[in-house]
Amino acid sequence: MSEPAGPSRRRGRRPAGEDLRSAILVAAREEFARHGYAGATLRGIARAAGVDARLVHHYFTGKDDVFAAAMELPVRPGDIVEAALAGGLEGIGERLLRGFFAVWDTPGGRVRIVAIVSSVLSSETGIRMIKEFLVQEVFERIAAALGPDDPELRAALAASQVIGLIMIRYVARIEPVASADPEEIISFVGPTLQRYLTGD
Amino acid sequence: MSEPAGPSRRRGRRPAGEDLRSAILVAAREEFARHGYAGATLRGIARAAGVDARLVHHYFTGKDDVFAAAMELPVRPGDIVEAALAGGLEGIGERLLRGFFAVWDTPGGRVRIVAIVSSVLSSETGIRMIKEFLVQEVFERIAAALGPDDPELRAALAASQVIGLIMIRYVARIEPVASADPEEIISFVGPTLQRYLTGD
Numbered sequence: 001m002s003e004p005a006g007p008s009r010r011r012g013r014r015p016a017g018e019d020l021r022s023a024i025l026v027a028a029r030e031e032f033a034r035h036g037y038a039g040a041t042l043r044g045i046a047r048a049a050g051v052d053a054r055l056v057h058h059y060f061t062g063k064d065d066v067f068a069a070a071m072e073l074p075v076r077p078g079d080i081v082e083a084a085l086a087g088g089l090e091g092i093g094e095r096l097l098r099g100f101f102a103v104w105d106t107p108g109g110r111v112r113i114v115a116i117v118s119s120v121l122s123s124e125t126g127i128r129m130i131k132e133f134l135v136q137e138v139f140e141r142i143a144a145a146l147g148p149d150d151p152e153l154r155a156a157l158a159a160s161q162v163i164g165l166i167m168i169r170y171v172a173r174i175e176p177v178a179s180a181d182p183e184e185i186i187s188f189v190g191p192t193l194q195r196y197l198t199g200d
Numbered sequence: 201m202s203e204p205a206g207p208s209r210r211r212g213r214r215p216a217g218e219d220l221r222s223a224i225l226v227a228a229r230e231e232f233a234r235h236g237y238a239g240a241t242l243r244g245i246a247r248a249a250g251v252d253a254r255l256v257h258h259y260f261t262g263k264d265d266v267f268a269a270a271m272e273l274p275v276r277p278g279d280i281v282e283a284a285l286a287g288g289l290e291g292i293g294e295r296l297l298r299g300f301f302a303v304w305d306t307p308g309g310r311v312r313i314v315a316i317v318s319s320v321l322s323s324e325t326g327i328r329m330i331k332e333f334l335v336q337e338v339f340e341r342i343a344a345a346l347g348p349d350d351p352e353l354r355a356a357l358a359a360s361q362v363i364g365l366i367m368i369r370y371v372a373r374i375e376p377v378a379s380a381d382p383e384e385i386i387s388f389v390g391p392t393l394q395r396y397l398t399g400d
Contacts, residue, residue: 121317121318122318163368177360
């Protein structure tokens with residue numbers, strides 16, 4: 001492994017792991033902003049951070065993991081999708097929502113999701129970045145599990161309902177949705193996702 | 201009617217109608233930003249514009265009309281809601297969507313809706329303003345037409361799907377939703393709104 005050249009080098013000692021990881025995340029934010037999610041590579045992020053690519057793989061399991069850490073997502077959305085898909089298509093609408101609520105519906109999760117929405121919507125670059133991430137790591141994974149009948153359209157419409165729910169419940173905080181029990185919301189919205197993903 | 205004191209007064213002649221209307225809209229934007237939609241009044245807007253309140257009523261049919269003009273909305277959302285409700289609850293999901301698509305799905309409408317979303321989401325003030333407007337002029341009108349079973353929750357969930365659709369189709373422009381024929385989207389999303397507003 002080559003000598004890392006991160007922001008810590010000036011301190012005149014070998015940077016500790018946290019410094020290296022932080023340097024990678026700083027570089028990742030720049031690379032994602034510059035090249036989008038699809039165009040950024042782990043190799044390019046390593047180069048920008050001045051570290052060996054193997055070090056990126058040491059800290060992160062893949063590009064989605066680097067992205068989730070760089071954006072300070074409380075979870076990798078792909079993980080929620082994979083977990084929901086693992087149970088098959090039956091009941092997947094409710095499982096997806098329960099997975100998301102488990103992460104969002106904490107005080108920290110609420111603050112974080114509002115910050116992320118504000119940040120990505122404030123620029124064309126941010127919108128492109130989150131769009132490419134959602135398409136590649138969320139929609140395409142769901143669509144791949146569906147039948148041949150409009151899978152991408154169905155996945156994107158399911159996402160539209162989830163994103164709208166985020167806007168109403170967490171960003172605009174419109175009552176009674178903002179304070180409703182998650183299970184009450186799931187009883188309405190779960191069947192919507194179920195129909196988009198699996199119904200006629 | 202008292203002598204109007206708008207920005208045109210310095211020109212040393214009686215301001216033309218367009219100038220008065222513009223002065224009212226400038227004042228309205230400030231009043232809505234300062235007091236929110238619910239707190240702003242036509243009287244306060246007239247005072248801020250330096251015109252008689254009757255002049256505001258001369259140019260605008262009501263607060264929602266002033267707001268739609270100040271935000272450069274291509275239509276008053278309340279009008280779309282009223283038109284959809286006028287047909288009764290049967291088929292209201294599709295009618296609401298068709299009404300919105302008729303306004304959004306023009307080149308000018310697409311540009312304008314993205315500008316509005318960016319503008320209102322960029323500040324707490326903007327979010328509060330649009331939230332109060334949507335609650336008062338859209339959600340409450342729909343909820344008033346529904347039965348006693350969670351009408352506000354149902355109206356807000358319907359709005360969440362519509363707002364998510366705006367985000368996916370117009371703001372993030374995620375395919376295939378961005379380019380899909382409106383009728384194809386209506387075939388999926390119409391039944392969702394129908395169930396939220398009228399179903400079990």
